Amino acid sequence: MYVATKGGERAIEAAHAWLAEERRGDxxxxxxxxxxxxxxMALAVNRVMAEGSxxxxxxxxxxxxxxxxxxxxxxxxxxxxxxxxxxxGASLPIATxxxxxxxxxxxxxxxxxxxxxxxxxxxxxxxxxxFKLAAEGAPVPTAACKPADANPAPHILALLDRDELxxxxxxxxxxxxxxxxxxxxxxxxxxxxxQALTRGDEGFVLxxxxxxxxxxxxxxxxxGELRIGRCAVEMDIPELGFSVEIGEVxxxxxxxxxxxxxxxxxxxxxxxxxxxxxxQNERKAISMSLVxxxxxxxxxxxxxxxxxxxxxxxxxxxxxxxxxxxxxEHIKLPHYVDFQSELELIRRxxxxxxxxxxxxxx
Amino acid sequence: xxxxxxxxxxxxxxxxKRYGARIGxxxxxxxxxxxxxxxxxxxxxxxxxTLLSCLAGQLAPDTGRVLYQGHDTLEMxxxxxxxxxxxxxxxxxxxxxxGLRMGVSAGGNVGERLMAVGARxxxxxxxxxxxxxxxVEIDATRIDDRPRQFSGGMQQxxxxxxxxxxxxxxxxxxxxxxxxxxxxxxxxLDLLRGLVRDMGLSVILVTHxxxxxxxxxxxxxxxxxxxxxxxGLTDQVLDDPQAPYTQLLVSxxxxx
Amino acid sequence: MSDQAYNFAYLxxxxxxxxxxxxxxxxxxPGYQVPFASREMPMxxxxxxxxxxxxxxxxTPEDTxxxxxxxxxxxxxxxxxxxxxxxxxGVATTTQTAQASVIQTRHRIxxxxxxxxxxxxxxxxxxxxxxxxxxxxxxxxxxxxxxxxGLMHVKLYEDIARHGExxxxxxxxxxxEGRYVMDxxxxxxxxxxxxxxxPAIQLFGAGREQRIYAxxxxxxxxxxxxxxxxxxxxxxxxxxxxxxxxxxxxxEVITDDQGGRMFVCSDTDFCETRRDAGHRGxxxxxxxx
Numbered sequence: 001m002y003v004a005t006k007g008g009e010r011a012i013e014a015a016h017a018w019l020a021e022e023r024r025g026d027x028x029x030x031x032x033x034x035x036x037x038x039x040x041m042a043l044a045v046n047r048v049m050a051e052g053s054x055x056x057x058x059x060x061x062x063x064x065x066x067x068x069x070x071x072x073x074x075x076x077x078x079x080x081x082x083x084x085x086x087x088x089g090a091s092l093p094i095a096t097x098x099x100x101x102x103x104x105x106x107x108x109x110x111x112x113x114x115x116x117x118x119x120x121x122x123x124x125x126x127x128x129x130x131f132k133l134a135a136e137g138a139p140v141p142t143a144a145c146k147p148a149d150a151n152p153a154p155h156i157l158a159l160l161d162r163d164e165l166x167x168x169x170x171x172x173x174x175x176x177x178x179x180x181x182x183x184x185x186x187x188x189x190x191x192x193x194x195q196a197l198t199r200g201d202e203g204f205v206l207x208x209x210x211x212x213x214x215x216x217x218x219x220x221x222x223x224g225e226l227r228i229g230r231c232a233v234e235m236d237i238p239e240l241g242f243s244v245e246i247g248e249v250x251x252x253x254x255x256x257x258x259x260x261x262x263x264x265x266x267x268x269x270x271x272x273x274x275x276x277x278x279x280q281n282e283r284k285a286i287s288m289s290l291v292x293x294x295x296x297x298x299x300x301x302x303x304x305x306x307x308x309x310x311x312x313x314x315x316x317x318x319x320x321x322x323x324x325x326x327x328x329e330h331i332k333l334p335h336y337v338d339f340q341s342e343l344e345l346i347r348r349x350x351x352x353x354x355x356x357x358x359x360x361x362x
Numbered sequence: 363x364x365x366x367x368x369x370x371x372x373x374x375x376x377x378x379k380r381y382g383a384r385i386g387x388x389x390x391x392x393x394x395x396x397x398x399x400x401x402x403x404x405x406x407x408x409x410x411x412t413l414l415s416c417l418a419g420q421l422a423p424d425t426g427r428v429l430y431q432g433h434d435t436l437e438m439x440x441x442x443x444x445x446x447x448x449x450x451x452x453x454x455x456x457x458x459x460x461g462l463r464m465g466v467s468a469g470g471n472v473g474e475r476l477m478a479v480g481a482r483x484x485x486x487x488x489x490x491x492x493x494x495x496x497x498v499e500i501d502a503t504r505i506d507d508r509p510r511q512f513s514g515g516m517q518q519x520x521x522x523x524x525x526x527x528x529x530x531x532x533x534x535x536x537x538x539x540x541x542x543x544x545x546x547x548x549x550x551l552d553l554l555r556g557l558v559r560d561m562g563l564s565v566i567l568v569t570h571x572x573x574x575x576x577x578x579x580x581x582x583x584x585x586x587x588x589x590x591x592x593x594g595l596t597d598q599v600l601d602d603p604q605a606p607y608t609q610l611l612v613s614x615x616x617x618x
Numbered sequence: 619m620s621d622q623a624y625n626f627a628y629l630x631x632x633x634x635x636x637x638x639x640x641x642x643x644x645x646x647x648p649g650y651q652v653p654f655a656s657r658e659m660p661m662x663x664x665x666x667x668x669x670x671x672x673x674x675x676x677x678t679p680e681d682t683x684x685x686x687x688x689x690x691x692x693x694x695x696x697x698x699x700x701x702x703x704x705x706x707x708g709v710a711t712t713t714q715t716a717q718a719s720v721i722q723t724r725h726r727i728x729x730x731x732x733x734x735x736x737x738x739x740x741x742x743x744x745x746x747x748x749x750x751x752x753x754x755x756x757x758x759x760x761x762x763x764x765x766x767x768g769l770m771h772v773k774l775y776e777d778i779a780r781h782g783e784x785x786x787x788x789x790x791x792x793x794x795e796g797r798y799v800m801d802x803x804x805x806x807x808x809x810x811x812x813x814x815x816x817p818a819i820q821l822f823g824a825g826r827e828q829r830i831y832a833x834x835x836x837x838x839x840x841x842x843x844x845x846x847x848x849x850x851x852x853x854x855x856x857x858x859x860x861x862x863x864x865x866x867x868x869x870e871v872i873t874d875d876q877g878g879r880m881f882v883c884s885d886t887d888f889c890e891t892r893r894d895a896g897h898r899g900x901x902x903x904x905x906x907x
Contacts, residue, residue, distance in 0.1 A: 110688065110882075111871045124698035126705075127660040154875040162877055214744070215753035260785075268781065303465040303508075307753075441764050448768070463772070467779055470772050477775065478768025484778055484844040506779050 023068050037061035046250075046279025047071055051321065052078030053180065053199045055249045055278050072201075072321050079322055083180070092234045092243055096253050096276070097155055101229040103280070106156045108222050108257055114153025119228065120280075156225040157255045157272060167261070167269045167300075186313050193295055193316060197288045198277050200319030206283060208309045208319075209290035217294045217307030220259035221273060228252045228280050252277045254285040258293050261300050271300055291315060369432075371396050371532060371564050372417075377426030379412050385588035386412035390426070392583065392593065396531070399558060399565040401579030401596065403572060403611070409588035410568045411536065417566060418453055418534045419443050430532070448478050452525035456537040458517035461524070462509045468495060468520055469505040475528045494523040498553060515546035519553065526557060535567045539574055551577050572612065576600055584608045627674040627707040633657055637675035637830070641821055644832035649794030650762075651745050656828040666699055666724060667825030669741035673703065673722045676737055676821070682710045684718035689726035689867065689884035696724070713887050725788075727809040729866050729888040732818035734835065740803040742824035745831065747791040747801040767799050770842060778847055790849070793840045800831060800839075807841065808851045808867045814839030856881040861892035862899040 024031065038045055038061040048060040052075045060078060067073035103119025106112050118124075132138065160166045176191035184196065197205055212219055230250050234243045254275040262268030273293025275285035294309040308314055318324060370393035379386035387409035394400055402410045415421035417428055419435055428435045430450075435443060447453070455461040462471055472491040473481070481487050492502050498519035500512075509517050518538065525533065538554065539547040555578060558565055569575055575582055575596065582599040584592040584607070592605040603609045625631065640654035659667040677683065683703055687696040691713040699722060700711050712718050715728040724741040732738060748758045751769050761767070770791060777785045790807035792814075794800050802813055803822060813820065813833060820833040833839065843849035854868040859880045866888060868881040880901055883889035893902070 109872055110690075110693075110869045110884075113872055113875050118694065124694050126698070126702055127662075152875065156872075159872055159875060159877075215749045218750050262781070268785075305465070444764050444766065466772055466776060469779055470776050473775055474768050474772050477771035478766065482771070482843075482845050484775065485846045487775065487844075488779075 023066070032065055034058060034061040034065060037064050043280065044069075044071060044074075046281045047202060047284075048074045048078055050278040050281050050284060051075045051199050051201065052082065053278075054078050054082040072325050076322050076325070089235060091246070092236060094231045094233065094249075094251070096227065096231060096251065097153075097158070099153075099227055099229040099231050099251070099253075101153055101227055103228040103282075104153060104225065106223070106225045108156065108224050112153075112156055112225075113159075114151050153227075155255065157257065160224070160257065160270065165270055166257070167271050169272075184316060186316075188312055188316055190292070190296070193312060194274065194276070194288070194292060196316045196319060197275070197291055198284075200288075201321035201324065202281075202284045202287070204319050204321065204324075205287040205291055208294075208315055209287035211307065212290050212294045212309045217297070217305055217309040218259075219256075219271075219273065219290065219293045221256040221290050221293060222258070223286060224255045224257040224272075226252070226254045226282055226286065228282065250279050252279065252281045252285040254282065254289040256286075256289045256293060261302075271296070370394060371398075371431060372566075373427075373429040374417065375427045375429075377413070377416055377423050377428065379416055379421065379423045385409070387416070387585070387588045390590055392590075394532075394564055394566065396564055397562045398581065399563075399567060399579045401575035401582045402566065402568045402585060403570065403575050403582055404585035405570060405611075408585040410570075410585050412588075413585070414534055414536055414566065414568045418451070419447065448475055449528060450531045452528075452530040452533045454518075454521055454525055454533065454535040454538045456540040458509070458514070458521045461521040462517060464510050465508065467506045467508055468500065468512075471509065471520060471524045472527050475524065479528060490527060491523075494527050495520075497557070498523040499549075513546075515542055515550060518542065518550060522554070522557070526561065526563075529561065531564060533563050533565045535565060535569075537569055537571075538567070539569075539571070547574075554578060572600065584611070624706050626679065627677045627703065627709075628660075629657065629671065629674045633671075634675045637671055640830040641672065641675065641832060644821070644830050645819070645834045647798075648833055648837050649792075649798030649800040649831060651829040651831045653828055654830050656825045659825065661698070661702070663826035664743055665695060666722070666741040668823030668827075668830070669722050669724070669739050669825075670699060670702070670823075671825060672739045672821050672823035672830060673720060674707075676720055676739065677703070677707050677709055679707070679709060681719045682712050682717055683707075684712050684715065684721045684887075685723075686721065686726060686728070686885075686887075687724040688869070689728070690886040692886060714891075715885075715887055725804050725806075726867070726884060727805060727812045729883070729885040730891075731812075732816055734817040736818040738816075738818050738820045740805075740820065740822045742801070742803045742822045742827075742829070744789075745801055745822065745824040745827050745829040747789075747799050762798060765797070767793075770799055771844075774842060774844065774847075778844070784843065784847060784849075787852075791842050793842060794833065795838050796840075799842070802839075806853070806867060807849070808853045810839075810841045810849070811851055854881050857899060858883045858889060859899045859901040861889045861897045861902075863889070863892060863897070 038057045041061075041064065044064055045057050045060045048063055048071055049055050049057065052060065052063070059081065060074065063074035063077040064071070066077060101117060103121060104114070104117045106116060157166055177189070179192060179195040184192065188196070211217065213221070228251070230248045232245045233247050233249055235246050236243045256273040258271045258273055260268040260270050271293065273289035275288030275292065277285045277288065291309055294307070295312050295315065297304060297310050304310055372394040374393070375391050377390040378388045390413055392400070402413060404410045412421065416423040423436065430446065435446065453461065463474070466474070469488060469491040472494050473487040476487050476490060488505070492505060495502055495505060500516055500519060500523070504512070509520055512520060539550055542550065551574060557563070558578070565578070567575070567578055579596045582593060582596050583590050584599065584605065586607050592599060592603065592608045599608065600612055603612050627634070629637070637654060640652045643652045644650065656668065656671060659670055661667060661670065673683070683700065685691065685696045685700040685703075687693040690696065703709060704711055715721065715730040718736065720737045720739065721728065722739045722741070727738065746755070746758050748761055748770065751773055752758050752761065761769070774784050777783065786807065788806045789801055789804040790810055792800050792802055792810060802810060815836050815838070816833070817835050819835055822831045824830070841849035854870060856868055857864045858866060858868060860882050863883060866883045866885060869884045871880045871882060872878070873880055
């Protein structure tokens with residue numbers, strides 16, 4: 001029962017006990033192990049790591065288990081844990097051109113140096129429920145595999161860059177701002193926007209990206225390259241005087257080739273959008289690159305068409321699902337003090353409005 | 363064939379528009395002749411903007427008729443009305459942003475009406491746009507710039523060029539000098555007067571500014587509370603106002 | 619072998635009838651976008667659900683189906699859709715344009731001229747040619763109804779003013795039978811001249827946007843332009859490096875990271891047919907016979 005005046009503490013304890021019971025479900029069904037979640041719900045784990053901003057598949061699996069599969073709740077758990085961790089330093093920038101690739105596709109060229117690699121994808125599967133999966137104990141599927149390609153797989157946009165067909169990248173050695181250490185302030189530069197987008201809600205970023213495709217801030221995007229794989233993380237160790245590899249992360253990176261700018265005197269060049277996300281999470285990486293590109297309208301001299309995806313304040317202040325869900329759900333908290341004052345006000349206003357009518361009727 | 367100059371361009375009969383219990387305009391009737399400029403003056407809320415919207419087909423009146431060259435514009439279908447709106451008619455908004463495409467170059471803005479009625483020669487469209495920019499005193503080198511790079515006065519002149527490029531017969535103007543500084547206003551009025559005279563335009567001009575009315579209008583209609591309370595030749599109405607409200611309006615505002 | 623768990627060509631007969639009605643209406647009013655109650659399909663929106671529904675509504679057991687994507691039969695999405703119909707309709711499939719009675723395509727019109735009796739089904743992502751000038755559907759429908767296409771030419775005017783030419787390279791808008799402005803789907807403008815006066819039926823299906831439109835045979839299709847900046851179909855300024863064809867649409871293939879490129883016909887069936895007939899290009903392997 002929703003009673004907050006007395007016995008609140010007991011109510012909360014009981015509710016949490018009930019939650020724990022429901023989390024476990026029918027005890028006749030074996031309990032999920034973290035390893036099962038990590039291995040067999042890997043894409044859920046990836047999403048929790050990406051939006052939780054912490055690369056740790058085991059912790060993400062734990063969060064999913066604890067959250068009963070509610071991914072936003074799991075992301076919340078990871079964020080809350082992450083914020084308690086001591087920070088020893090920052091890694092060197094990751095070299096995605098050296099990625100150990102598991103999937104790589106380009107929509108702009110039929111064939112590319114290093115090859116198109118479909119990898120483990122849902123693409124081209126027919127979305128028909130496979131009832132065979134309902135039966136347990138099926139033989140372990142195996143896929144034929146080929147030794148890793150020794151040929152380099154350069155970034156496709158770098159190849160277009162050689163021909164000066166891409167807008168030049170701005171190189172900077174400045175330390176980028178850190179969204180987790182400083183408040184988000186407007187106007188937000190691109191590095192900050194990208195940080196907000198990579199941890200932004202997948203559904204929100206997806207819908208923003210989709211709206212640009214449908215004409216609300218259109219950017220004519222082609223997927224120049226989407227690559228997924230593992231990258232080494234290196235860190236400078238001051239005591240050693242050189243950098244050492246401290247681990248590996250799986251990343252999805254998307255670079256889009258977009259509509260060009262230019263004029264009769266200034267040769268046109270394609271523009272770019274960028275997405276980089278933890279784990280195999282290409283929907284998010286592609287969405288991010290489209291929204292990134294849409295948000296760059298000002299620096300590229302485009303028009304503000306009033307599209308939501310062009311409005312950096314709108315996008316950045318609303319893309320974080322932990323902020324959003326917290327504020328949204330807070331309206332179920334008791335508000336009876338405020339409501340009481342509204343009640344009194346509306347009763348008085350109604351009385352005042354009715355009085356002249358009653359007088360007139362007499 | 364009867365000379366069109368012998369018949370009114372626009373005949374308005376008993377036009378009324380109410381918003382629920384509130385009055386927009388009531389029983390307005392008048393004729394507008396080719397080449398004539400009719401000023402509609404009054405304070406805000408007098409019904410002059412409602413009347414203009416009804417005349418231009420942007421708002422459906424409750425009762426009455428609006429005959430343009432003998433055709434009832436309220437009875438005609440939307441396709442014909444829209445065709446009229448992009449050929450014979452033009453509408454100059456108070457705020458140029460409402461009448462311009464802010465993301466399209468000055469040349470594109472002027473050329474749009476030409477293209478809408480079938481112009482398909484880029485060079486000719488550009489030539490017409492250049493000519494019109496000149497006529498509204500905008501430097502031809504600005505043809506590829508977007509209106510947002512223009513000053514308020516330039517934007518308003520561009521809006522006028524965009525409207526007049528297809529040589530319309532009837533122009534509706536809603537406070538065309540409204541948002542501008544006095545010196546910019548004077549230049550625009552001068553320009554408008556020249557264009558109206560040279561092109562023989564018929565104009566329905568809504569303004570609260572009697573000085574603007576005096577400079578541009580041949581005839582005036584004074585509105586109060588949705589009713590036309592006085593009409594006549596401009597000089598006659600302003601120099602010898604009959605209705606007490608007009609007398610008040612003229613004495614308190616008019617300082618020409 | 620068809621999968622017995624599903625009706626012929628996946629959709630139930632009532633749905634197919636509904637789609638056929640939309641197709642007939644589209645053929646009767648060329649270029650007009652007919653709304654239809656698009657169904658959820660077992661592939662994602664944007665991957666050809668509109669084309670697949672139109673194909674499903676057109677197929678008979680006697681048909682021979684060809685599916686291409688980017689002009690090629692072997693591209694992943696084409697393979698996927700062809701397999702889908704092999705499985706759910708059990709119809710014969712082919713890669714040869716001349717052999718096919720129904721051809722589903724994404725982004726190309728085959729090089730070989732189509733003939734009477736064939737149906738070409740296009741997959742359409744955004745059916746509305748005015749969409750990028752006016753995002754609101756309620757407004758664009760009105761613009762079509764009232765033939766208010768001035769804005770479309772303003773866009774082309776702006777292109778020329780800015781770049782010196784019309785900078786639309788694909789999904790180049792056309793006017794059909796002097797009435798509706800139509801998006802030909804994202805085919806390269808190179809293919810636009812093949813749209814008009816075509817003996818085959820051309821059907822366009824947009825699943826996500828729930829629209830079907832059509833070009834009946836021998837219909838008049840004009841690419842929008844200006845008299846003094848006429849429409850020009852264009853392609854890479856090369857011959858095919860495999861079959862030597864100088865007039866086909868070419869794909870650019872990056873061969874190394876040193877700027878190496880080759881150009882090959884995007885229509886794989888066309889290229890193979892030419893090679894089988896003995897045509898050779900710059901990079902053809904030496905004859906070993």
